[in-house]
Amino acid sequence: MFTALFRIIKYGLQGFKRNSWLSITTIIVMTLALLVFIGLIIFSVLTNKVIGSLKEKIDISVYFNIDTPEDNILAIKRSLESLAEVKSVDYISRDKALEIFKANHQNDQTISEAISILDANPLSASLNIKAGDPKDYQVIAAYLNNDNFKNDISQVSYNQNQVVIDRLTKIIDTVQKSGLALMVILSLVAVLVTLNAIMLAIHSTRDEIGIMRLVGASNMFIRGPYIVQGVLYGVIAAILSIIVIAPAIYFTSPYMEMIMPEINMWPYFLTNLLSLIGYQIGFGILLGTTSSIIAVRKYLKV
Amino acid sequence: MISFQNVSKVYNNKSVALEEINLDIKQNEFVSIVGKNGAGKSTLIKLLIGEEKPSKGRLFFGSYEVNKLKMGELPAYRRQIGIVFQDFRLLPTKTAYENIAFALELDGKSQSEIDEFVPQILDMVGLSEHAFNFPHELSGGEKQRVAIARALIHRPVLLVADEPTGNLDPLNSAEIIKLLSKINELGTTVMLVTHNKEIVNNLHKRVVSMDNGRIIRDEEDGRYILA
């Protein structure tokens, strides 16, 4: 058992070395496939980041009449929080609103002076609502249009920003959907190209597989070395893909950051380097071994 | 030990290679099989090792019913047979030494046994100098001798040799036939397919003559007669 395993590994390495030209071309194809794969990982992480920060920027504010008692506001806050669509509700009292206003305008002499002249606080209290999904703002806005709240609420910001919010929501949705479609298609292409390359490599050794069968080699003993080679292809291609993509990210990262400040590819790449290498190797091994198994199967029927 | 019962083989539904073959071979026999090109000799062997399935009839080897063996059962079955193929079928990416060692590895032999037996048999077939050459670096006769060594080394119950001397000079042919006789004396059943009249006539063993997919003659202490 142990000797058999040892021999399988030995033959795997031997086949890798003796068919070096085939091994090299297979590794190149696999490296390209894995570059697509790591590109997709980084692309999806970054679009999620951009989308996340866009979503953060969307919210609706409800402004209350100056004379609305705080209890009513807190009651509305609780009822909003009980909605499934609502992610968070922030209460900004009139005093807090004034504080924020002062802080925002502390460098502006005229406004600061104007404020200090007033003895009553002119600002109204508000609730700041964030939805889990941008599509739900419509539902929340509709809920606020409720007759029960009519006497307390002076203004809902959604009504002014509706067009912008709707458009943003649509863009986010399209980006997510087409991103997913792109990922599925590209991964499929990468997988098929690798499968094809390995099938071609193994096809060229089909006579050998037939001979081994005829002299009494078991399927596992024949398949084993090819699986070892599949692992080897996967690991080497994974490392190569990281080596190729690192400088590409390093040099494009500053330009991307100029266009979209949320995107900081190089720091992301560095902090996640280990897990990225892990994904690449795992995916490479999976791709290499399953392709080998599928490809050898065809020639074991002697 | 081997029994062909009414075995026929038709390739691609049209090319009849074997017709109604009935043949019994006892343990420890030495049988030569002769016949013209295309008579069906190699097909007989292909059926015996399960490379092809009979179109009709049954085929037994020891306790195995060969025509019923499943894909997964074939490897263990084939390991009992040493086969010298008419076209050698050496593993092209392995050296002579490794090709021969392969048969022992399949039998689960240890590396020390392999390192002991392989040089011995290489010496017996006169290939010590070419141990580390790849098949494409060997002459036809040298390849054939590697194939013979591979078939013999794991001491199979049955040795099937499809024209093992086809590419050998008279001296090497005589040596190989001597080797086959020797292992036959040691207890291995031998099936020898050959076109060499002299060899058959000197052996004084059983001869099965085939023509057109049929057995036309089967004699103890037979002679090489084609028609």
Ligand SMILES: Nc1ncnc2c1ncn2[C@@H]1O[C@H](COP(=O)(O)OP(=O)(O)OP(=O)(O)O)[C@@H](O)[C@H]1O
């Ligand atoms: N795979 C195949 N497909 C179709 N016909 C085949 C196939 N293999 C063999 N045949 C045919 O079957 C017949 C017997 O072939 P076989 O190889 O058994 O002959 P043989 O006796 O070994 O001849 P030789 O002395 O030339 O080796 C021939 O007519 C051949 O053309």
Ligand SMILES: [Mg+2]
């Ligand atoms: Mg033949």
